[in-house]
Amino acid sequence: MPNKKYFKLISESMLFAGLPDEHINALLLISEIRDFEKNQLIFLEGDKGIGFYINVDGRVKIFKLSPEGKEHILHIFGPGEPYGEVPVFSGKTYPANAASIDASRSLFFPRDAVVALLAKNPAIALNMLAVLSMRLRQFTVAVENLSLKEVPGRLAAHLLMLSLEQEKKDRVVLNIPKTLLASLLGTIPETLSRILSRMAAQNLIEVQGRSIRLLDLEGLRLLAETGRLA
Amino acid sequence: MPNKKYFKLISESMLFAGLPDEHINALLLISEIRDFEKNQLIFLEGDKGIGFYINVDGRVKIFKLSPEGKEHILHIFGPGEPYGEVPVFSGKTYPANAASIDASRSLFFPRDAVVALLAKNPAIALNMLAVLSMRLRQFTVAVENLSLKEVPGRLAAHLLMLSLEQEKKDRVVLNIPKTLLASLLGTIPETLSRILSRMAAQNLIEVQGRSIRLLDLEGLRLLAETGRLA
DNA sequence: GCGCCGCATTGACTTAGGTCAAAAAAACAA
DNA sequence: TTGTTTTTTTGACCTAAGTCAATGCGGCGC
Incomplete structure (x- = not known):
């Protein structure tokens, strides 16, 4: 029974961590498995929010497009992380686009079933309130x-x-890839590249491809605090 | 009985709109009135989140301070709007500072009482989920x-x-004041001032103190879309 | 091996918007 | 009114970071 895997995933996901087994099972019952190939669109900004997802395998990006078509990534979600849950409660549309980065798999929870479940089990709702609050904080x-x-x-x-x-x-x-990292930081690859060099020149870090040594933790902390490179 | 005013306020607030009278009364019972003078701090980033507020009179700003002490306003809340609700569920600290802009009054809802109430009434929780979701979208x-x-x-x-x-x-x-507006837009008064002039020079708007005529709705819409002034 | 493609880096250039400083205009109190 | 404080505007200047364009590099299929 492969359900065991999904049971574990749900019970360890941020959204539903700490819930008793019966609730997890109830959630498992209303969920559907959805597979996506690499770079497949999952939903579009403006689509009606018919349900939300919990990522199982691979990575999913949430992004906005600028008028000129430039993509800005808001989040990248790995296994166990929920996404698309905002419009499920507000009853509106998805506020951003979602697409898979890798070939990936998610569990889908249809809106109506979720709402019915929450109405019966306040504990689940409280748990979700905490999760949304955390995300708001981020x-x-x-x-x-x-x-x-x-x-x-x-x-x-x-x-x-x-x-x-x-x-x-x-x-x-x-x-x-560094190009995704750039977008995640709200900048562009060229700038990121230059700044990495600059930080290396000041012996803060040492870059070897995707592996980065942190040479001066204290200096990095200071930089993160003050937000300004000398 | 001045409670009538607060009853109405709660029943019309985003957070609790559409709830039956008994629940509103229950909420009224656990709330406390708090008055603030102009520019008074309400809570600080990092403070333990012991409850949340609903604004009654005046305006309240939520803001962050940069390392150099520059203030960036995240929200301004008017009457009927809730604030400080994030840490009530996350159980952590407030993620930003709050202060009154004017002399103002809020209702305070202590954390423990709220959580107990929600556990009993799933409907209230669902409503709050919607509000948090909306805020997330914002x-x-x-x-x-x-x-x-x-x-x-x-x-x-x-x-x-x-x-x-x-x-x-x-x-x-x-x-x-324009200086607050600047902070709300993530810039500084000087820049805001120059941009207002620029937009006036292009006959998009006409500025007279705090009153602004929108001369070219279409142009403004285009500008908001493309994000770039010719 | 070869060519190819996506990622990464580098250089020259431009610009939005910040800083600093000062003046002007409004708001307000005595 | 007049003086005092706050808000708003203006000017000169500087810098972070974006654009454009060229080149380097690494893996991969063939």
Whole structure:
């Protein structure tokens, strides 16, 4: 029974972590498996929000397009992370586009079934409230970064965050091409490249392809704080 | 009984609109009145989130401070609007600062009482899920604006939004000083001032103090779309 | 091996928008 | 009114970061 895998995934997802088994099973029952090939569109900004997803395998990006067609990535979601849940409750449309980065698989939860389930189980709703709140908090940080800090500061903050996530504390490995990273930081590949060189020149980091050594943790922290490279 | 006023306010607030009277009364019972003088701090980023507020009179701003102390306003809330609700569910600290703009009054809802109430009434929780989702969507737009559009585009979008909110469709009146508006748009007063002149020179708008005539709706819309002033 | 394609880097150039400083205009209190 | 403070505007200047264009590099299929 491959359901075991999805049971585990749901029970460990941010959205539903900490729920009793019966609730997880109820969720499992209303979900559908959806597979996407590499670079496949999942939903478009403006589409009616008929349900939300939890990513199982691969990575999914949430992005906006500028009038000129330039793509700005808002989030990248890995396994266990939920996406597209906003319009399920507000009853409106998706506020951004979603597409797979790799070949990937998600669980889909149809809106009506979810709403019925939540009405019966307040605990699930409370849990979800907490999750949305967290995401809201992350956005607050994102806005702060975009409006108050310059690119080197954002990059430093990002590297430090990665080094916390990965265990090796003085070496991080990018799991995405630098061009995606640039978009994630709200800049362009050229600028990112120059800033990496600049930071290397100041012995803050050492770049070897996608692997980056953090040479001066203290300096990076300072840079992330003040947002400005000397 | 002045409670009537607060009953109405709660029942018309985004957060609790559409709830039956008994629930509104329950909410009224757990709330406390808090008064603030002009420019008074309400809570600080990092403070423990012991509850949330619904604004009654006056205006409240939510803002972040840059390392150099520059203030960037994330939201301005008027009567009936809830704020500070994020940490109530995430159980963490407030993600930004809050302060009154005018002398103002809010209703305060303590965390524990709210959580207990929601656990009993799933309908209230669903409503709040919708509100948090909406706010999340707003942030998505804010991030988009900050990263994809230039200041003139953001300003045009803001003016058009105001003209929708206020009824007069070709004239908007700022209810905040231009210096606050600058912060709200993620820029500084000098830049805002120059851009207003520039837009006036192109017959897009006509500025008289805080009152702004929108002369060329179509042009403004184009500017908000493309994000670039000719 | 070869050519090809997507990613990454580098250089020359342009510009939006920030800083600093000062003046002008409004708002407000005595 | 008059003086005082806050808001708004203007000018000179500087810098971060974007655009455009060329080149380098690495993997992959054949």
